[in-house]
Amino acid sequence: GQNIDQPTEMTATEGAIVQINCTYQTSGFNGLFWYQQHAGEAPTFLSYNVLDGLEEKGRFSSFLSRSKGYSYLLLKELQMKDSASYLCAVRAPTTDSWGKLQFGAGTQVVVTP
Amino acid sequence: DTGVSQDPRHKITKRGQNVTFRCDPISEHNRLYWYRQTLGQGPEFLTYFQNEAQLEKSRLLSDRFSAERPKGSFSTLEIQRTEQGDSAMYLCASSLGGDKYFGPGTRLTVT
Numbered sequence: 294g295q296n297i298d299q300p301t302e303m304t305a306t307e308g309a310i311v312q313i314n315c316t317y318q319t320s321g322f323n324g325l326f327w328y329q330q331h332a333g334e335a336p337t338f339l340s341y342n343v344l345d346g347l348e349e350k351g352r353f354s355s356f357l358s359r360s361k362g363y364s365y366l367l368l369k370e371l372q373m374k375d376s377a378s379y380l381c382a383v384r385a386p387t388t389d390s391w392g393k394l395q396f397g398a399g400t401q402v403v404v405t406p
Numbered sequence: 407d408t409g410v411s412q413d414p415r416h417k418i419t420k421r422g423q424n425v426t427f428r429c430d431p432i433s434e435h436n437r438l439y440w441y442r443q444t445l446g447q448g449p450e451f452l453t454y455f456q457n458e459a460q461l462e463k464s465r466l467l468s469d470r471f472s473a474e475r476p477k478g479s480f481s482t483l484e485i486q487r488t489e490q491g492d493s494a495m496y497l498c499a500s501s502l503g504g505d506k507y508f509g510p511g512t513r514l515t516v517t
Contacts, residue, residue: 297448326506335410335497335508336449380448393439393462394506396448 297397299381304403305371313366313400315381326394327355327366328380336380340366368402376404410509412498418515419488426484427512431500438481439506440473441497442466449497455481488516 297317305311317325324343328336342348342357342364354367368375378399385393411430419425431438436457441449452471454462457478467473470488475481485492493516499506 328508333513335510338505338507341505382448393451393454394441394449395451398447 297381299397299400302401306405307371307373309371311368311402313379315364315397317362317383319383321386323386324384325357325364326382330378330380371404373404410498410500410507412509412512414512416513421488421490421516423488424486425488426482427496429481429498429509432507435500435502437501438475439499440483443495443497490516492516
């Protein structure tokens with residue numbers, strides 16, 4: 294079957310670091326995306342990994358291990374505005390389903406003062 | 407360019423009524439996707455267009471749902487005979503083969 298798992302909620306203190314894990318079992322793989330979604334708003338793109346390793350973009354980093362079906366999003370120097378849901382999504386192969394995304398349920402990150 | 411836009415942002419309708427939503431993608435983006443998102447869940451794929459051709463429909467898209475993209479630009483999603491289970495956020499996204507950009511969504515409430 295197809296499955297994308299991530300924790301439901303995480304709480305961290307302002308200025309701290311939080312790591313959100315995502316494991317996936319899908320019938321095909323053409324990249325893994327992380328999106329941020331504030332309540333009532335659209336998802337906004339954070340990062341993309343298609344090869345194994347770490348991608349760093351400012352305070353956000355994302356890691357991928359294709360052999361383990363595992364990714365994580367690392368948020369550093371947490372700010373109050375980082376309180377949001379973080380969605381892990383796997384992209385289907387373009388030869389199959391034209392790049393549609395399969396999303397996890399999201400991890401709600403709560404940043405406390 | 408102002409990004410992906412959707413109209414209306416909110417829609418409240420009574421069960422059994424028909425509703426239509428519109429999505430205007432980022433200009434020149436040839437791919438357009440519709441997703442549905444319920445509270446506490448990630449978005450679920452509904453359908454996909456490459457230019458004006460509808461290339462894939464999810465099993466989630468019952469025969470009460472229809473989507474069009476007549477000129478390969480804007481798209482409409484119609485739900486006929488709405489049911490309470492249709493209450494959700496309907497998200498449109500567009501891309502030019504790479505990153506997907508989502509619109510603000512249309513929140514549908516069926517009473």
